[in-house]
Amino acid sequence: MNELEFKHTPLKRISNNAKYNYILMLLIVFGGFLIFGLSENVRGPAIPIIQQDFHLTQTHLGTLLALNSLGYLLACSFTSILANKIGIKLTGIAAFLSMTAAGFIIYFSTTFPTLSASFFFLYIGNGMLEIGLGIMAARIFTKNTGMMMNLSHFFYGLSSTVAPIMAASIMGWNGVSGEEFGWRGMYLFILCFSLLPIIPSLLGKFPTENMEEGSVLSFKNLSKDPIAWLIVAILSFGVVSELAVGGWLINYLVKAYQWELTDASNMLSLFFLFFMLSRLLLGPLTDKIGFIKSIMLFSAFSGLCSFAAIIIGEKGAMLFAISGVGIALIYPTVMALLAKRYPKGTGTAITFTVTLMGIASVIGNFLIGFIIDFVTNVFSNGENDLIGLQAGYGFIALLALLCSICCYFLYHILRKRNELV
Incomplete structure (x- = not known):
């Protein structure tokens, strides 16, 4: 809109257009996180069946999950660049389309290599979506950033809550031919929902990132900043611990307690x-008690809950669920921290941090599977999975505590510099 058009445009119309566009942006961000939560967490009920169908060891399973993280990592490395070249709108649409396509590829997977490739492709779409949504949210939510980031990720938690039950139910549905959907049909059905957020994406006008001359943030600048590396460590330990629950909790309860x-x-x-x-x-x-202090307290709570659940045994299984209270706030609060600390170049900061977090996810998922197999073989000659499963889940709990410890150091460094946010 040029200056002449603006002068002759009623303020009410401008206001209504802005509100309408803001609603469209909320539909994309909130809807995107709903889809993201579904696509990530329907795997819980599917994993034991996939493991049985393909005769996978725990190490094989850990490798499969690591390949998922590798696809996610690859997407993180190019999504910000892609968004700068073609715009965040087309980047988001491409992510939704790729996730839908992954559903069809998973459906037709018949061997472990093709299955691994299909999940790898799915997580490329997931990575593109997460980075894209992070950039969108940072540009849209300039006030009450911590609250709005957590509200956005609330929708991830909402869909994640129903995802395992939904997945288990859908796998038992019968198709037109009378055969059960199984895990293949379930993935195809769920991932087709990725098409829905494309509608508001086509209608909405996306905000751009205003960069002042001389203020451009680069990977080189971030790689020399010790604060940036501490934030990477915080996000990596916290998110690997969070994602590992979705991948390993059901397996733990089924194998350790015969649930x-x-x-x-x-x-x-x-x-x-x-x-x-x-x-x-x-x-x-x-927003009230501070981003870093919040992460420090809640990640410690999560780690302690998980350790207590392992020590108490089956009677303490509820503590695995309660640990979600603490681990939930880590990712969105780190995103809010990045938006406030790097207001000029938030997309670059998010890409740098999340890409390195992706590397940690690849290593973390592989380590969990390896630890389970290694401890089981060493301490029970491969006859009893319980001790190995406890060691593997103990590692997940340890990661949450390491997240809290890193926050402690970051908090004291920034307090000395008077740079707390």
């Missing part, structure tokens, strides 16, 4: 219920 798949899926859904409510109800606290 039925439905019961284990319900426990994972309960984890995500606490996870979701934490982002909705406790998100506003992050």
